[in-house]
Amino acid sequence: MPDHETVFAFALVAATMACTPGPNMLNLLSQTASQGLRAGYVTLCGSVSALVLIAAAAVFGLTSILVAVPSLYLAMKVAGTLYLLYLAVRTFTGALDFTKLREVAPRSAGRLFAGGFLTNALNPKMALLYAALLPPFIRPSQGHIVSQTAALAAVQIIVSLCINVTIIAFAGKLVAALRRQPTVAQALRTFFAAALGFFALRLAFDRR
Numbered sequence: 001m002p003d004h005e006t007v008f009a010f011a012l013v014a015a016t017m018a019c020t021p022g023p024n025m026l027n028l029l030s031q032t033a034s035q036g037l038r039a040g041y042v043t044l045c046g047s048v049s050a051l052v053l054i055a056a057a058a059v060f061g062l063t064s065i066l067v068a069v070p071s072l073y074l075a076m077k078v079a080g081t082l083y084l085l086y087l088a089v090r091t092f093t094g095a096l097d098f099t100k101l102r103e104v105a106p107r108s109a110g111r112l113f114a115g116g117f118l119t120n121a122l123n124p125k126m127a128l129l130y131a132a133l134l135p136p137f138i139r140p141s142q143g144h145i146v147s148q149t150a151a152l153a154a155v156q157i158i159v160s161l162c163i164n165v166t167i168i169a170f171a172g173k174l175v176a177a178l179r180r181q182p183t184v185a186q187a188l189r190t191f192f193a194a195a196l197g198f199f200a201l202r203l204a205f206d207r208r
Contacts, residue, residue, distance in 0.1 A: 002139065002148050007155055010137045014156040017133075018163040023084055023199045027119045028164060030091060030192050031112060032171035040168035042109050046116025048161055053121065055153035058130035059146060077204065080122035084200035087119075092193035130156075 002010070024047050032040030107115075120126050130153065138148050177184075 001143050001151055002137065003142060006137055006139065006142075007152070010152050011155050011159055013133065014159040015163060018160045023087075023123060023196060024116075024119050025164070025167060026192055026195055026199075027087065027116065028167055029171045030087075031107075031115070032168050033188075035107065035112075037168060039107065039112050040171060041165075042112040043116035044161070044164050044168060046113035046118075047120050047164070048116075048157065049113075050117045050120035051126070051157050051160065054126050054130060055150075055157060057127065058134060058153060059149045077124050080124060081200050081204040083118055083122050084196050087115075088193045088196035088200060091189060091196060 028040055028043055028047070031043045133156075134149055134152055137152055138145055142148060
């Protein structure tokens with residue numbers, strides 16, 4: 001098992017990365033602001049489920065396949081790009097209209113969960129993140145490598161979960177303010193759509 005110093009250092013890195021805006025954060029904010037806390041937490045469950053699967057793959061060394069097999073990386077990249085573009089279009093066209101919260105048809109828990117899951121699962125950067133982030137913190141002298149990898153992956157998931165719960169709580173409070181400021185809400189919706197589109201294009205043209 002990793003020592004306390006290693007765990008603390010890794011937790012700081014994980015917290016910094018979790019606080020960096022990305023597709024997952026924008027999706028959580030969008031769903032919560034449009035449909036409330038329940039939608040945000042269900043979406044988060046999907047996101048965390050994807051993280052658990054990716055972490056499990058990292059623990060057993062499967063993420064290295066993405067580096068070794070370019071065609072698999074390309075397939076994931078294309079799927080992730082298309083899904084992010086779908087989210088961007090859906091947001092821009094008003095499916096997530098923050099100024100008309102009462103008129104937005106609620107999505108089922110299954111669709112919310114799937115949306116959160118796919119946002120992380122179809123992003124190959126998440127898998128490569130584990131492949132690149134975990135090795136520098138592994139110390140063979142501190143025990144079995146698999147157990148160290150599993151422990152650090154668990155730390156990353158817990159840190160990410162705590163930060164995302166805070167983000168959802170913030171988004172929930174934002175709903176009331178958006179109802180009073182429709183112009184700001186419109187600008188925010190446009191921002192979300194543009195940001196999702198940006199991440200889609202960045203993913204599409206990324207050369208690793």
